[in-house]
Amino acid sequence: MDYTFPEIEKRWQKYWEDNKTFKTPEDLTNPKKCYILDMFPYPSGAGLHVGHPEGYTATDIFSRYKRMRGFNVLHPMGWDAFGLPAEQYAIQTGTHPSITTRNNCDTFRRQIKDLGLSYDWDKEINTTDPRYFKWTQWIFIRLYNTWFDHNLQKGRPVSELPVPENIKKLGTIEVIKYIDSQRLAYYDNAQVWWCSHCCTVCANEEVLNDGSHEKCGNKVEKRNLKQWMLRIPLYAERLLKGIDSLNWPEGIKDMQRNWIGRSTGAEVDFSIEGLIETLTVFTTRPDTLFGATYMVIAPEHPLVGTITTNDKKKSVEEYIKATSLKSDLDRTDLAKEKTGVFTGRYAINPVNRKQVPIWVADYVLTGYGTGAIMAVPAHDTRDFEFAQKFHLPVLCIQDPDVSDPVQKKRILEGAECWTQDGKYINSSDKLTGTDINGLNKEAGIALITKWLESKNLGKAKINYKLRDWLFSRQRYWGEPFPVIHWEDGEVSVMNDNDLPLELPKLEKYLPSESGESPLANSEEWLNVTDKNGRKGRRETNTMPQWAGSCWYYLRFIDPGNDTILVDREKEKYWMPVDLYIGGAEHAVLHLLYSRFWHKVLFDLGIVSTDEPYKRLFNQGMILAFAYETESGSKVSADLIEEREGKYFHRDTGAELRQIVAKMSKSLKNVVNPDDVVSKYGADSLRLYEMFMGPLDVTKPWDEKGVKGVFGFLGRAFRFLSNTDNIINGEEDTEILKGLHQTIKKVEWDIENLHFNTAISAMMIFLNLATKKGKVTSETASTFTKILSPFAPHMSEELWRLQGHSKSLAYEPWPEFNEDYMKEDNFDYPVSFNGKMRFNIQLPVSMTKDEIIKIILADERTKKWLGNATPSNIIVVPNRIVNIVFKN
């Protein structure tokens, strides 16, 4: 029978849909549950590309396998549909984003259904649906009404926030200010990156290294705007500790740890000559205080104006002005050449009362630590470069462990930088009574920190790189904030009952250059009056795209519920997510934000687990072949001609190099899954994406490879659907052995997401079966079952041909039997000094001594040994024999 995949695939897709084969079980008593989640896509206008089905196929195989293992499986799909492209399209054409979004979702849904993925479509969600974002707004209100209790390390309702007596005395306004200062969400003036192209603010995380906006590529600048911020650093310790318990790739865990960036050190107060203010610095190395010979403050530091002496005012102001015009790129570009100016002022080093000059330099940033540093040029390369350039003193305080006397002398004189640790020298002062000379790093840090604390000059301090999360955008196509700004200055959040707050219909979607979102144009929507006649104005910013994706995995559990975010019993049953697969580009942003929200919801008793995603896996990127000329300029794929394995430019005839690059419109090397499906079928596409290589590595798409798996499926179908090949009775022992080895291998590989080797194991079995020519009907159905998670359409068809009337989706997974895999003999490789020379068949039960006896008597052993006598003979049972000798 021919492998007529178009007909087979259509028929089974219809069967699954009509019979709701993959409906999530309602029964919550089954102790075996598995929640298998994909990172839901942004439905772009371009439709699916072959990168999407890679992760989707992997989770689909896992889901189908788990169902056969008797698990209740939750495997949903939805759309992360707020975002800039739909809005930009609206600006250009006037088409409302909801229409664009709906069309794109329809395309995505159709394409995904064509792949035979076993989603429960009754669970479909869309972040732009008011019934969905009602709960996004509801969560925002919870964030607003939560404070973080440091003692309990836990978020609690603001109604439980104790207000200190001295603040209560100051009156209501101060109490409100205090409460606002404790909320997880707050509204404040923030210096933010402004993209004048998108007319929007970008989070630090969205600004690329070159100072351009991640979304549009244009340069960003700094602006002050009223913004909503989330205090994610309050959860830094919890987010950091939680990482240890997760079954995630170590690389991603490291990235999150680095992003959180915990460092322990001390804050040290320096008094300033002639001023009452003190200058506080954060340092991870308080032990190096004796080597601090100057200080640097960031140009944005609040004390710059106060510190700067009159005669230096002009040069400092000029320097600050120059810095503010610099983008991140400029600052980075100037990395080699340090810049800075002297403020004219001196601070006093607390450990030795010495004068140290205060400088302003843009290599110190305002966003980290206190925005001021003490510089230890003798032992820090950056400080050293700066000191060299501006002729500042360098004092060596760590004994360099150098054998070269010349170099040692240079270091001790401060002519060279020594960045390794050593015993302290020059680190004592009689007047202040401090002395750490001869101590090592740990002892030095402990002693100095203790001394600082005892003198009230500083304290031990933990610092995080993680910064407040900027949570608003000046856009139309996002969740509106459920917030009203009243004419008397009060800010209030809406009542839960009044949610959702929907978006108004607009004529124009263009944001204003002032930074106000297009929502400000809708007078009717914008202005509100309360029952006392007080006038108010709605928040015109909208939430960033992260908002909807921060909690969607919860809504999938109970998408239709309009009284609660998620039913408690259902949440308890399904959470946490057992397997989450998606691209590594979300390593820090989405995954960290999402964990943050989840922890808040956990603290408020809304969810039952502390972490949302138990096991995470990142699929590798799929690249495509691209072509370049000898000089390295790229040639679009439609201009390529292949002749005898070489590539030529269709127009110029020049020979081109084949390289591997990201798929892109400009290179015209984007592969559309629709084309692959129509040519080879969905099962072939699925199988190829899994067979290309390990799931987590980056690999190039090669259509020739699809042919390979297509051939395998065709052979399998023709062999198994031909009744001449199927017999009754006892199975051949060799086939039985191969079959059970295959079950074992496929099962282990699916559990570990090694789909490429699982497929190769099935190919090996099919090669064996076709060589033998006949298999029993039992073998045929067993093989059909293990193939079914990978190639479900064809497997269902074979199952039907084998006489079954129902889908095989819930057939029990076959159990392998070790007895069938047992061997009587093992073909021992015999090696001499580690070099394999020949093989010899011996019974598996044979003892080491017997094996040695037989091998030493073998003619071939004599040949390789010559006149030498073995000094050692290693026998690893059923693995290898190694004869060691000297010649």
Add this chain to the structure above:
RNA sequence: GCCCGGAUGGUGGAAUGGUAGACACGCAGGACUUAAAAUCCUGUGACCAUUAUGGUUGUGCGGGUUCAAGUCCCGCUCCGGGUACCA
């Protein structure tokens, strides 16, 4: 600069410290066919030798541990990703 990966045939890749190159692509030869496609069969790391059996070499480079290293350790090179004047 720092952090994390990676490097195996013409290609994608396989290999619990134990026979390197499974499986597949490509290529070559053959069968079927008027022909092509499809399908099936055989061969295929390199080098040397050969009627054949065979031998030498081989997992980016240089060392080391081990009876045995693609795999573990040390030092490099190159490539990819992340990140940055982060104190």
